[in-house]
Amino acid sequence: xxxxxxxxxxxxxxxxxxxxxxxxxxxxxxxxxxxxxxxxxxxxxxxxxxxxxxxxxxxxxxxxxxxxxxxxxxxxxxxxxxxxxxxxxxxxxxxxxxxxxxxxxxxxxxxxxxx
Amino acid sequence: xxxxxxxxxxxxxxxxxxxxxxxxxxxxxxxxxxxxxxxxxxxxxxxxxxxxxxxxxxxxxxxxxxxxxxxxxxxxxxxxxxxxxxxxxxxxxxxxxxxxxxxxxxxxxxxx
Numbered sequence: 001x002x003x004x005x006x007x008x009x010x011x012x013x014x015x016x017x018x019x020x021x022x023x024x025x026x027x028x029x030x031x032x033x034x035x036x037x038x039x040x041x042x043x044x045x046x047x048x049x050x051x052x053x054x055x056x057x058x059x060x061x062x063x064x065x066x067x068x069x070x071x072x073x074x075x076x077x078x079x080x081x082x083x084x085x086x087x088x089x090x091x092x093x094x095x096x097x098x099x100x101x102x103x104x105x106x107x108x109x110x111x112x113x114x115x
Numbered sequence: 116x117x118x119x120x121x122x123x124x125x126x127x128x129x130x131x132x133x134x135x136x137x138x139x140x141x142x143x144x145x146x147x148x149x150x151x152x153x154x155x156x157x158x159x160x161x162x163x164x165x166x167x168x169x170x171x172x173x174x175x176x177x178x179x180x181x182x183x184x185x186x187x188x189x190x191x192x193x194x195x196x197x198x199x200x201x202x203x204x205x206x207x208x209x210x211x212x213x214x215x216x217x218x219x220x221x222x223x224x225x226x227x
Contacts, residue, residue, distance in 0.1 A: 032214045041203050043119075043218035044158070089157060093214055102148075103216055107157040 012112045022110045023073040023090035024068060029035045030092040034103065035075045038087045046089075072078070077111075085113045118142065119219035121206050126224050128193070128200065136191045136222045138206030145211040147189035151175060152203040152221075159203075164189055193224060201226050 009066050013019050025033075031052040036044035048059045050073075057064050063076040073090050087110050091103040119140045128134045140147065146165045150158040160173030164183040178197025183189055189208075193200045206219040 034215060036218075041221070041223075043121075043207075043220045046215055046217065049215060091216075102160070102163060103214075105150075105158040 009111045013080050015082060015113055015115050017080055019077040019111060021075045021088050025071050025073060025092050025105055027092060029094050032093040033073050034091045035088055036089045044089060066112055080113050082113045085111055118219060119206055119208055121219040121222045124222060127227050128224060130226055131195045133192055133194050136204055138189045138219060139187055140208045142208055144208035146209045148207040149191045150205040152205060166194060170212060200224055
C-alpha cells in the first residue's frame, strides 16, 4: 500500500550546524505534507506544512522542501540547538481522501544535537 | 488555555479489563482522532470522528471502541479483546476543512 517513510532513522549533529531530515513518500495523490517534532514522552508538535502546489516553504529556522518529481520531502533546520533534539515525523494527506485531516505518518527520524 | 487534554497520563491495566482514556478539546474542532504509538514507531490511526455522533474505524480499530456524544469529547476504550494494548495513545483534533492535526500530550497504557 501507499506509505510515507524516512531515509535515515537517526541523525547526529553538532550544535550550530544545519540539519536536514529526509522523507520519501509513495502516494502521488498526496497534496499536503506536515512535519511534526516529538519530544520524549510528549505528543507531536506541528512544525511546518506545505501544499503540493509549492516546492518550498520557510518558517522560523526551518525550511521544508518538496520535490514531487521524485516524491521527496525534506526538513531543514538552521543553526541546530540542543533543544531541537527530538523525533521528527513527516505526514501526508491523500487529496482523494474523504476524511479531512486524516494523515499517514512516517516512522520518524531521531535527531540528536551535541553541545 | 486552548488545547487538547488527555487523562490519565499513566494507566495500568490488568489483563481482561477494559479501560477508558479521556480526551477533551476546547479548540472548537469538528474532527477528533486517536492514534497509537509503539516504542520507536510511528503513529497508527485507531478511530476518527468528523462530527458528533459519527466515527469511523482507522487502520487498527480491532479491540478498541469510541464514542462522540459531545463535540469536545472523544473517549477511547481499550477492551480486553486488544491483544497488545501496552502503548502510548495520542488524541488529536482538527478544524472543519483543516488539514493540520493538533495533538494532546498522550497517555501511557501498560498491561500488568
